[in-house]
Amino acid sequence: xxxxxxxxxxxxxxxxxxxxxxxxxxxxxxxxxxxxxxxxxxxxxxxxxxxxxxxxxxxxxxxxxxxxxxxxxxxxxxxxxxxxxxxxxxxxxxxxxxxxxxxxxxxxxxxxxxxxxxxxxxxxxxxxxxxxxxxxxxxxxxxxxxxxxxxxxxxxxxxxxxxxxxxxxxxxxxxxxxxxxxxxxxxxxxxxxxxxxxxxxxxxxxxxxxxxxxxxxxxxxxxxxxxxxxxxxxxxxxxxxxxxxxxxxxxxxxxxxxxxxxxxxxxxxxxxxxxxxxxxxxxxxxxxxxxxxxxxxxxxxxxxxxxxxxxxxxxxxxxxxxxxxxxxxxxxxxxxxxxxxxxxxxxxxxxxxxxxxxxxxxxxxxxxxxxxxxxxxxxxxxxxxxxxxxxxxxxxxxxxxxxxxxxx
Numbered sequence: 001x002x003x004x005x006x007x008x009x010x011x012x013x014x015x016x017x018x019x020x021x022x023x024x025x026x027x028x029x030x031x032x033x034x035x036x037x038x039x040x041x042x043x044x045x046x047x048x049x050x051x052x053x054x055x056x057x058x059x060x061x062x063x064x065x066x067x068x069x070x071x072x073x074x075x076x077x078x079x080x081x082x083x084x085x086x087x088x089x090x091x092x093x094x095x096x097x098x099x100x101x102x103x104x105x106x107x108x109x110x111x112x113x114x115x116x117x118x119x120x121x122x123x124x125x126x127x128x129x130x131x132x133x134x135x136x137x138x139x140x141x142x143x144x145x146x147x148x149x150x151x152x153x154x155x156x157x158x159x160x161x162x163x164x165x166x167x168x169x170x171x172x173x174x175x176x177x178x179x180x181x182x183x184x185x186x187x188x189x190x191x192x193x194x195x196x197x198x199x200x201x202x203x204x205x206x207x208x209x210x211x212x213x214x215x216x217x218x219x220x221x222x223x224x225x226x227x228x229x230x231x232x233x234x235x236x237x238x239x240x241x242x243x244x245x246x247x248x249x250x251x252x253x254x255x256x257x258x259x260x261x262x263x264x265x266x267x268x269x270x271x272x273x274x275x276x277x278x279x280x281x282x283x284x285x286x287x288x289x290x291x292x293x294x295x296x297x298x299x300x301x302x303x304x305x306x307x308x309x310x311x312x313x314x315x316x317x318x319x320x321x322x323x324x325x326x327x328x329x330x331x332x333x334x335x336x337x338x339x340x341x342x343x344x345x346x347x348x349x350x351x352x353x354x355x356x357x358x359x360x361x362x363x364x365x366x367x368x369x370x371x372x373x374x375x376x377x378x379x380x381x382x383x384x385x386x387x388x389x390x391x392x393x394x395x396x397x398x399x400x401x402x403x404x405x406x407x408x
Contacts, residue, residue, distance in 0.1 A: 004210040005226040007271050009146055010135075012172040015260060017252070020047075020176040023093070023136060024054035030132045030171065031090025033061045035111075037080065037104040038095045039068040042138060047179070051095065051136075063087045068096060068103045071153040071160060071292075074117050077106045084111065091132040091171075097191075098142030098151075101135045105150040105168045108133050117152060117163065123219050123377070126165035135170040138179040140259040141191025141293055143198055143266020145173035148219055151292075159282045159371065164219040169270075175263055177256040185246045188258070189349035192242040194293030195262035197300045199234035200318060200342070201275045202227055202268035204304075204311045205381045220273025220377060231268035232321045237261035239322040239345070246349045275382040276372070277303045280395060283371035288359040297351045298358055301343045302398040302406040303382075308335060309407070310384035315339065343403075354401040362399070369395040 014022055027034055034055060042048050043066035055062050065080045080103065089111065094104025106117060112130040113120075120126055135145035144150070150163045183191070208214060208222030215221050223231075241257035248254070274296075280303075281295035288295070308315055315335030319325070324337045352358045360368065369392040373379060379386055386394075397405040 002210065003225060005224040006215045006221055007226045007267070008148055008166050008169055009267060009270070010170045010173045013146065013175070013263070014172070015175045015263060017178055017256070018176060019174055020051060020136060020179060021054065023051055023134065023174055024058040024060065026172050026174065027055055027060050027091060027093065027134060028058040032059060033087060033089045034063070034091050034093050035084045035087065035089035035107060036062055036064050036093045036095060037068055037107060038064070038066050038100050039097070040066050042096050042100075048095065063089065065107075068100045070099050072099050072102050072106065072151070074152050074154045077103060077110065077117055077152065080107050081110045089131065091134060093134045093136065095136040095138065097137070097139040098144045101137060101142070101144040101170075102150040102152065104133050104135065105144075105170070106152060106163070109150075109163070109168065118154065120163045120165070121161050123164045124217070125163070126167045129167050132171035133168075135173045136179070137173075137175060137259075139183055139187060139191045140180050140255075140262040141194040143195060143262055143269065145170055145175060146263060146266040147270035149270070159286050166219070173263070175259055177252065177259045180255050180259055181249060181252075183249065185249065186350065188249065189242075189246045189351065190291045190293035190297070192238060192245065192258050192262070193297035193346055193349065193351050195234065195258070195265045196238045196242065196342070197277055197293070197296040198265035198269040198274060199231045199238065199261070200300060200304065201277060202265065202272035203231035203235065203318065204307055204314045204383050205272045205275055206383050218377075220381060221271060222381060223272045227268045227272035230264045231272070232317065234261040234265035234268060235318055235321040237264065239341070243345060243348050273378070273381045275303070275378055276306070276386070276394070279372040279375045279378040280368065280398070282375060283368045284355060284358060284360050287361070287364055287368070290358055294352060295358060297346050298353070298355060299398055301339055301346065302394060302403065304339045304342065305403060305406040306394055307382065307384045308339065314383070355395065355399040356401070360399060365395050365399055366392060
């Protein structure tokens with residue numbers, strides 16, 4: 001018997017129009033003091049004020065930290081935690097984009113276990129459970145509301161760093177598509193492309209075996225029967241509605257599809273993991289200071305083409321999920337059609353076509369490839385193996401826009 005699966009998710013996931021109004025009830029079950037992490041923009045909205053008022057009406061005292069910055073600078077977490085210690089929160093609520101949710105996870109971690117964030121970099125460094133985290137996303141992309149990962153930026157390091165532990169998974173994820181209705185087209189595109197990349201990389205991730213210790217030693221453990229289910233759902237929903245949501249942000253059905261797609265992609269990659277597109281983005285993004293979702297989506301078609309020879313079946317299933325099951329196409333033709341569909345979709349929503357367009361300097365190609373190749377937790381997840389020369393060829397192809405060369 002070879003069937004294997006693993007999945008780690010919040011205790012409760014609530015999804016649907018108006019579900020934000022359940023936040024106060026959920027929080028009241030967990031305690032009477034909540035630290036709320038958000039950014040300055042969302043903190044100034046009437047929706048945020050309504051959520052805070054509902055918490056207070058449910059006898060949950062609130063301390064607001066509205067200084068969340070993009071990519072969560074590590075020192076900002078220390079500021080947040082020091083401000084909150086005397087308040088002694090019993091839970092942390094993250095409301096906003098992925099950075100707000102990651103801030104909530106990191107704050108809960110330090111409030112529970114102390115120390116510095118760098119003490120927890122890597123996998124399985126968190127020693128035991130943290131105080132409950134409630135995640136309320138207002139964008140549809142990172143999937144942080146359901147994943148065991150928090151990504152931060154450390155001024156002492158060139159690349160962003162991650163803390164990965166099942167203990168970081170939110171206790172509850174409350175996903176209300178209405179909160180994304182005012183998300184501008186550019187952010188909708190970049191976040192949605194990030195989610196679609198999560199789903200594709202999770203579905204095409206290497207299958208790592210059935211060793212009973214695998215999931216006890218690693219957070220990302222490759223594809224399985226359960227992660228495949230969520231990944232294909234995400235691909236279907238994002239494939240049919242991401243472009244619609246970018247063109248018409250008032251389309252409620254498209255917004256719901258994109259948010260559910262991002263959620264499902266998070267359910268998939270939170271256990272399966274991501275691979276080469278993310279590995280290249282970490283150094284490329286650090287050098288270009290561009291959005292994470294933009295970088296991974298720029299790389300995704302090239303990585304799919306590189307992986308085609310090792311993942312024809314999976315790529316053809318992606319094609320079917322994208323609605324490309326045209327009669328007469330064999331498995332490989334459907335796989336190729338899937339890659340072309342992703343290229344066209346990303347172009348239509350404004351994703352950069354090359355690493356050069358992303359702003360990567362030509363003299364940094366080898367450095368980018370070397371850094372990407374050394375991110376072992378992602379590279380070992382890729383279905384087609386890499387050596388350093390292969391990574392250099394992939395990065396060069398993505399820089400030049402030479403799509404055919406990415407398969408070599």
